[in-house]
Amino acid sequence: MSRVAYVNGRYVPHREAVVHVEDRGYQFADGVYEVCEVLGGRLVDETRHTDRLERSLSELRIDMPIARSALGVVLRQVVHRNRVRDGLVYFQVTRGVARRDHVFPPSGTRPALVVTARSTNRAASEAVAAKGIKVITVPDNRWERVDIKSVGLLPNVMARQAAREEGAREAWFVDGDGFVTEGAATNAWIVTAKGELVTRPADGSILKGITRTTLIDVLGKRGMKLVERPFTVDEAKAAREAFTTAATMLVMPVVQIDDSVVGNGHPGSLTGELRAAFHTIAEIA
Numbered sequence: 001m002s003r004v005a006y007v008n009g010r011y012v013p014h015r016e017a018v019v020h021v022e023d024r025g026y027q028f029a030d031g032v033y034e035v036c037e038v039l040g041g042r043l044v045d046e047t048r049h050t051d052r053l054e055r056s057l058s059e060l061r062i063d064m065p066i067a068r069s070a071l072g073v074v075l076r077q078v079v080h081r082n083r084v085r086d087g088l089v090y091f092q093v094t095r096g097v098a099r100r101d102h103v104f105p106p107s108g109t110r111p112a113l114v115v116t117a118r119s120t121n122r123a124a125s126e127a128v129a130a131k132g133i134k135v136i137t138v139p140d141n142r143w144e145r146v147d148i149k150s151v152g153l154l155p156n157v158m159a160r161q162a163a164r165e166e167g168a169r170e171a172w173f174v175d176g177d178g179f180v181t182e183g184a185a186t187n188a189w190i191v192t193a194k195g196e197l198v199t200r201p202a203d204g205s206i207l208k209g210i211t212r213t214t215l216i217d218v219l220g221k222r223g224m225k226l227v228e229r230p231f232t233v234d235e236a237k238a239a240r241e242a243f244t245t246a247a248t249m250l251v252m253p254v255v256q257i258d259d260s261v262v263g264n265g266h267p268g269s270l271t272g273e274l275r276a277a278f279h280t281i282a283e284i285a
């Protein structure tokens, strides 16, 4: 079946979906994006993803390319036209097309919107989650505005590639004081040896993950306590459980950090419980 993408107002065959060479996303990484899970053909946490898109855009002083309600229609159209039941929808907004110049383009330059969707193999993801994943740790060498979901992802790309080359699925960034910030494309969590559930506060040093926010709702509903504080790599290695969250992985157990096995080397029971509970609380529309 042929895939379809949305590019600036048109639904086009995926292989013909192109943007201009002077799109500022291409030349300056001058844009932002979102990745939203699709479950049974419906969008998971669309409201929060769209809220975050609007926030990222406003931090960079880029206008919404189309009305919020129209965006919801386009996302569903792309999901539908690609016959995605379970998968991901990707949407990206850049500052648009203009002659290369660092300063903002002339007023009237329209922000560019691209939307793609693809199916994922749920059974394969569940099989990965049943075993848990390895993460490596790498120095956090990103800019200071990681709260913005920018398409400027070079440090993340290099970190994920390093992970791949070491047989791991994710890399956790570590700040100059030895504290874990977050993953290359996920947020990091541990259950300490004492049983404390810990994740780093979203104080600007991490992206405020939507999966993270919704999982905090899950904890609230279950009356479970969360401690939002930074944790060190050493603490993570000595933890009882560890996991990492994102729209692409949900609640993914971490069973190895660098050369250290976490807990008994199997996904933790609390992690499994939270993974199972996630979709009972998330918005699915």
Ligand code: PDD
Binding pocket: 035, 156, 182, 183, 184, 185, 186, 187, 207, 208, 209, 210, 211, 212, 245, 246, 247, 248
């Ligand atoms: N990444 N931290 C970073 C740096 C991320 O890139 C992401 C998401 C997250 C988790 O956010 P959320 O729970 O909203 O997915 C945390 C997306 C999935 C990606 O780049 O593919």
